[in-house]
Amino acid sequence: MNNKKLSDLYQKQWEIVGHIQANADNLEMIDEIREMFIGVxxxxxxxxxxxxxxxxxxxxxxxxxxxxxxxxxxxxxHSNEKDNVLDLKENMMLRK
Incomplete structure (x- = not known):
């Protein structure tokens, strides 16, 4: 496993999460502006x-x-978690 690459991926992921949160905050602010200026x-x-x-x-x-x-x-x-019945059956068969 390449620790540098993994570290870079984590860093980029947290930056993106920060962008998502900032955009959510801005959307909330727009709603507040609309409430302040109802009618205008x-x-x-x-x-x-x-x-x-x-x-x-x-x-x-x-x-x-x-x-x-x-x-x-x-x-x-980590394997990707899957939510369907066929994948559950496959996992059970692999464990046997």
Missing amino acids: MKDSAALQLVENNLIDNMKAHIKEQRKLSKQINEMVG
């Missing part, structure tokens, strides 16, 4: 544009974070 900015196209951009960024970061988690799990030897 409730249906603001500018706020909607910013909100859509933040959501798109969050989706991209979540997708990237999942890929990094998968790479990390592969590097440390």
Whole structure:
């Protein structure tokens, strides 16, 4: 196992998690702004544009974070957890 690469993956993963949290905080702030200016900015196209951009960024970061988690799990030897019945049967057969 390459410790440097694993460390870099963990670092990148935490950076992405930070971006996701920051975007979530910004979305919450947009909701608060809408509440403060009910009637004036409730249906603001500018706020909607910013909100859509933040959501798109969050989706991209979540997708990237999942890929990094998968790479990390592969590097440390964890198998991917699967949720369907066939995989459960396969695991049971392998354990026998």
